[in-house]
Amino acid sequence: MDRVKYLLPEDRLPRHWYNIQADLKTPLAPIIHPGTKQPIGPEDLAPLFAMELIQQEVSQEREIEIPDPVRDVYRQWRPSPLHRARRLEKLLDTPARIYYKYEGVSPAGSHKPNTAVPQAFFNKQEGISRLATETGAGQWGSALAMAATVFGLELEVFMVRVSYDQKPYRRGLMEAFGASVTPSPSERTQAGRAILAEHPDSTGSLGIAISEAVEVAAGRDDTKYALGSVLNHVLMHQTVIGLEALEQFELADDYPDILIGCTGGGSNFAGFVFPFLGRRFRGEQDVRVIAVEPSACPTLTKGPFAYDFGDTAHMTPLMKMNTLGSTFVPPGFHAGGLRYHGMAPLVSHLLAEKAFDAVSYHQLETFEAGVLFAQAEGILPAPEANHAVAAAIDEARRCRESGESKAIAFNLCGHGHFDIQSYMDYHAGKLEAYEYPSEEVAMALSGLPSV
Secondary structure: OOOEEEOOOHHHOOOEEEOHHHHOOOOOOOOEOOOOOOEOOHHHHOOOOOHHHHHHHHOOOOEEEOOHHHHHHHOOOOOOOEEEOHHHHHHHOOOOEEEEEEOOOOOOOEOOHHHHHHHHHHHHHOOOOEEEEEEOOOHHHHHHHHHHHHOOOEEEEEEEHHHHHHOHHHHHHHHHOOOEEEEEOOOOOHHHHHHHHHOOOOOOOHHHHHHHHHHHHHOOOOEEEOOOOOOHHHHHHOOHHHHHHHHHHHHOOOOOOEEEEEOOOOHHHHHHHHHHHHHHHOOOOOOEEEEEEEOOOOHHHHOOEEEEEOOOOOOOOEEEEEEOOOOOOOOOOOOHHHOOOEOOHHHHHHHHOOOOEEEEEOHHHHHHHHHHHHHHHOOOEOOOHHHHHHHHHHHHHHHHHHOOOOEEEEEEOEEOOOOHHHHHHHHOOOOOOOOOOHHHHHHHHOOOOOO
């Protein structure tokens, strides 16, 4: 058999999310109020988030129960398959055993519905009727649009301008689900107008789009804000990926030596690797973990671990995270989901604890890997997922050179069906091997707040 797929029955869908905070050796740094410079409390977050999500954000419990209405929606595509990539192994002539968890089977084509569904559910449960959010490449926006329509919520999405122009089909999918989509920066908000006044041709950034969505949510009693990555509760919702993978490796009678995930804000990476890291922290089974990011947005590999704002207009609290500075505006490379200036505090904390390694790739390397993977396995990865594919291929080649038969697993966090233009640009030679200059990073970091 050329390709092997490990499927769990529907009744093996996880009943709890895994909260890695219960297994940390040292506690996470607190979120800080930008005015008082003191740790914030639930009341500070209540204008933006449903109370159940706030409680999950600060919880130290190892397991948080998944509500039945959320599991009912999950069943539309979960458990997702774990594949053994035998054709890719053969093509690479490697003794490595390559596995990938495929999240492209969701209605939105990515891992993002894993948190969009519970966020929509908990807001609906609290009596909220509208949500506001931002999106980069559009995976998060389309996932939340799907979840919002399931639970009868209105949704306003601020989409980073360069992706709004590059990825019209993602925008179309959001609108088909009933969401309104606005290119960011926009004239809709004070934050957007301020950016446009200074930079009329701004291509936007996730930091700017977050500012606009937060401003809209804070200005209406019927509206809450939803975030697709970075925060603790978002990463926790994604652990259904890793929890399923643990059981699927039992079916395969194998266990990964190396786990790999692409990183932008940290949600798909965390969702895949945190359950495995938890086992390592508890002394149950070891594994090496690799986070892969774009050289054009090198948050983990070049950004300091420091307190910073999560948005450009400085409307959010301060979080301790690896950051390139809240004013950072990345170039318009195609992996739009990996263009955020900051990394999830939990992921950043674990990097500081040396729990995993971080590497970066430029986009020509990642598209080359994505095309090779598609030709071997028949699945076209999203540009974001190509970063994990590239690292997995490199690790498999190292196994070929050393003769070691290691099990390498990565999260294929979404398909590239809405990203065909990026592949056309790659084949036409229009993409650049861009690496963000250190001096530009230094300039963006010059305005870090003093905490």
